[in-house]
Amino acid sequence: MVEQKLKTKNRSPGRPSRTGAFGNVSDLRDSILDHAELAFAEAGFEGANLREIASLAGVNQALIRYYFGSKADLFDECFRRRGGLLAGHRHVNLDRLLEISENPSVEDLVYAYLKPQWDMKYSSPNGAAFVAMQARLHAEPEEHALRLRREIYDASVKRYISALSQVLPQVPKDIISVRMAFLVGAYLFMLNDLGRIGDLTEGHLTSFGKDEMLDQLVRFLAAGLRAPA
Amino acid sequence: MVEQKLKTKNRSPGRPSRTGAFGNVSDLRDSILDHAELAFAEAGFEGANLREIASLAGVNQALIRYYFGSKADLFDECFRRRGGLLAGHRHVNLDRLLEISENPSVEDLVYAYLKPQWDMKYSSPNGAAFVAMQARLHAEPEEHALRLRREIYDASVKRYISALSQVLPQVPKDIISVRMAFLVGAYLFMLNDLGRIGDLTEGHLTSFGKDEMLDQLVRFLAAGLRAPA
DNA sequence: ATGTTAATTATTCATTTGAATAATAACAAG
DNA sequence: CTTGTTATTATTCAAATGAATAATTAACAT
Numbered sequence: 001m002v003e004q005k006l007k008t009k010n011r012s013p014g015r016p017s018r019t020g021a022f023g024n025v026s027d028l029r030d031s032i033l034d035h036a037e038l039a040f041a042e043a044g045f046e047g048a049n050l051r052e053i054a055s056l057a058g059v060n061q062a063l064i065r066y067y068f069g070s071k072a073d074l075f076d077e078c079f080r081r082r083g084g085l086l087a088g089h090r091h092v093n094l095d096r097l098l099e100i101s102e103n104p105s106v107e108d109l110v111y112a113y114l115k116p117q118w119d120m121k122y123s124s125p126n127g128a129a130f131v132a133m134q135a136r137l138h139a140e141p142e143e144h145a146l147r148l149r150r151e152i153y154d155a156s157v158k159r160y161i162s163a164l165s166q167v168l169p170q171v172p173k174d175i176i177s178v179r180m181a182f183l184v185g186a187y188l189f190m191l192n193d194l195g196r197i198g199d200l201t202e203g204h205l206t207s208f209g210k211d212e213m214l215d216q217l218v219r220f221l222a223a224g225l226r227a228p229a
Numbered sequence: 230m231v232e233q234k235l236k237t238k239n240r241s242p243g244r245p246s247r248t249g250a251f252g253n254v255s256d257l258r259d260s261i262l263d264h265a266e267l268a269f270a271e272a273g274f275e276g277a278n279l280r281e282i283a284s285l286a287g288v289n290q291a292l293i294r295y296y297f298g299s300k301a302d303l304f305d306e307c308f309r310r311r312g313g314l315l316a317g318h319r320h321v322n323l324d325r326l327l328e329i330s331e332n333p334s335v336e337d338l339v340y341a342y343l344k345p346q347w348d349m350k351y352s353s354p355n356g357a358a359f360v361a362m363q364a365r366l367h368a369e370p371e372e373h374a375l376r377l378r379r380e381i382y383d384a385s386v387k388r389y390i391s392a393l394s395q396v397l398p399q400v401p402k403d404i405i406s407v408r409m410a411f412l413v414g415a416y417l418f419m420l421n422d423l424g425r426i427g428d429l430t431e432g433h434l435t436s437f438g439k440d441e442m443l444d445q446l447v448r449f450l451a452a453g454l455r456a457p458a
Numbered sequence: 459a460t461g462t463t464a465a466t467t468a469t470t471c472a473t474t475t476g477a478a479t480a481a482t483a484a485c486a487a488g
Numbered sequence: 489c490t491t492g493t494t495a496t497t498a499t500t501c502a503a504a505t506g507a508a509t510a511a512t513t514a515a516c517a518t
Contacts, residue, residue: 257466292465
């Protein structure tokens with residue numbers, strides 16, 4: 001049996017010195033969030049474990065409580081941090097599109113919506129973790145998960161629905177809404193599952209680059225949105 | 230404090246009598262599976278709890294072990310039971326379609342693929358639970374989850390890809406494969422999320438009946454599949 | 459009759475886990 | 489300099505939980 005101590009860093013208790021060359025006060029707070037993100041993505045809410053998060057983040061477990069409160073609170077904070085960013089990017093992208101032209105193409109709108117999360121996924125391991133976290137959240141039936149999603153995403157989704165509705169006057173708005181839900185399902189699934197799509201393609205997949213895959217998705221979804229009602 | 234005993238049924242230990250008017254030997258086994266299905270759907274693998282499953286199924290916890298082994302084994306068995314059924318239905322549906330005509334419509338193919346799970350969802354609370362379970366499984370990154378999915382679904386999915394490829398000769402097969410993944414994402418998400426699509430539609434949704442929703446999805450996906458490559 | 463096997467419960471075990479509390483050090487303010 | 493506040497660790501608590509074992513009883517074969 002190896003002495004599995006899961007030791008925390010060799011910092012002494014008490015308020016940390018700010019004199020060090022590095023080390024802003026809230027470094028540890030961020031570190032906790034980063035590692036929590038990874039843990040929740042890998043193991044889900046129940047499966048993630050505070051001791052391990054603390055250990056990997058190099059802090060004492062009680063510090064999590066100090067900063068965030070309960071495990072659920074930590075999860076929420078994780079989610080809000082990046083989720084807010086995402087929603088923001090989507091708003092900005094839409095603003096830009098509408099600035100350029102009154103009637104952007106369906107493809108442009110879909111792309112503007114998808115690109116931010118796509119980029120996030122490939123920007124860093126933590127970005128990818130967030131995508132996985134989100135996919136899991138969408139599969140969870142709990143009331144709480146639902147509220148979180150609403151809080152963070154609803155506003156921007158509704159704006160895209162309106163914009164799509166304007167460029168697709170043949171399609172009634174409530175049908176656009178439903179199709180937007182299909183869109184979210186397809187892209188979340190794909191983004192989270194990308195590594196495995198290969199299973200179905202018998203090896204042909206390697207010919208697709210990442211960006212090409214996004215293009216494929218946009219084309220598929222745009223065609224679906226345009227379908228005659 | 231309420232006496233929370235989570236008592237098991239008042240059955241005596243020992244081999245059960247087969248003489249009763251009802252009660253085949255494996256009644257209890259099935260009851261365990263049914264309640265496990267519900268529990269896994271609601272709480273996920275980690276969140277589900279064997280004591281509670283046993284209690285609700287009206288059996289002793291050790292009986293779960295006796296029949297299934299570990300918690301993970303129980304999960305797998307749950308999944309295989311209905312997953313196998315589903316895959317079977319899909320095969321049958323495809324066979325029928327191809328019997329009628331060499332070149333069925335894309336809509337028919339998509340419908341044939343989606344309908345079995347759609348029906349399962351609305352056939353019973355347990356059917357709905359299975360759908361939720363499956364949505365969760367797809368969001369889980371574990372190697373094990375992946376193997377399960379492959380084992381149960383890959384064969385039928387590949388058949389549908391081939392069939393689609395034949396009726397859509399303009400679209401290269403590897404693109405069909407990718408689009409099929411989009412399809413799975415959209416429909417799984419929608420099926421699991423149906424109750425909440427209302428959030429995005431500002432109340433208009435109530436005008437859709439269940440069947441109409443399925444039609445909408447089929448139309449959307451068929452259009453996506455047909456999109457020029 | 460009798461011993462064997464199958465199905466079932468009762469009980470115990472060991473570990474994990476989230477939460478809580480107590481201790482401690484740096485810094486700021488009066 | 490004393491006192492209070494903030495950030496951090498060490499330690500403890502209590503509950504939950506999956507697994508394991510032991511006990512019991514009925515059916516069945518010989």
